[in-house]
Amino acid sequence: MCKKYKIVHISQTPLVAAPAKVALAQRMSGHETVAIAIKDYPINGPLAGKFIEDFLIEDEFTKGIIDEAISKADIIHIHNDLPQEWTTRLLHANQTAKYVYQVHSPLREGPLYLPRDSSLGLPFSLKLVVGQFQPRIHQDHVFVPNIIHDTPSVRPRRKGEKLKVIFSPTHLRPGRWNNKYVEQLDTALQSLVKLGKIEAIIPDKPVSPKALMAVRRSCHVSIDEIATGGFHQVSIEGLAAGNVTINKADYFSKTVFSTFSNGEKPPFVYADGESIASTLEDFANDWEKTAEQQLVSYNYFKKHLTPIKMSSIFDKAYETL
Structure with a gap:
């Protein structure tokens, strides 16, 4: 049986809830385990309040419990970055904890990120990286997964049912690895909607993760990004929702991710700007093919990607401490 730890996760912002999801899986x-976000996203911004449900954000009410958790922690797990005053605070409060650093972001892309593990002044014993496209950038880190807590489900497409497609990027910033937009996707979706082949759901503003997942469960296809060769958390959410999950994930990205699933690569459907229209039309024209691929997605998530199984990957990484 794996040793049980007192773990504190700390991030400057919610990082779309990724640290809190790890903490929740570890509690399970x-x-x-507790997850602390030093601050929420900007109060007037579109992401404010949408990703903090399972975080503690420090105020007069929570300061005592945060101080106690830090002082008693066996492991203090830092995500992406930390203000200098927090570094000083941690070192003063706990001289025996093991420090873990985890990076979620590509280099020098919005929101601008530079590696901080060597400059934070904390004695990191372990460096982790999200195991999607990120390991090709952060090459001396151990791979760990993003965790999805939604119970897997599937609603296979039925005969006579129009193909229902969702595309829901959290942003449209340009970048090598953060890019989530290609013009051909817009054109393909608009054309297929006009032809009556598909129903397209494209939120015009950020919505809560729970609401978005509820909508995703009603769809047959989730489109991640088809620009970079990587993929993002939405692809894992697509599998959990029993969707045909379309992205441009290349061999490297899928091979890295397969380390979490006994070597079985994720059942993503490949598309790029040139092929996205024909890929969607093929599924639109074949309800049985759609339903079969939906079941493949659902079964893969259920077999490999449940929170307890993903938490065990962090346990194995911590064993090296």
């Missing part, structure tokens, strides 16, 4: 596995 028997660890005593």
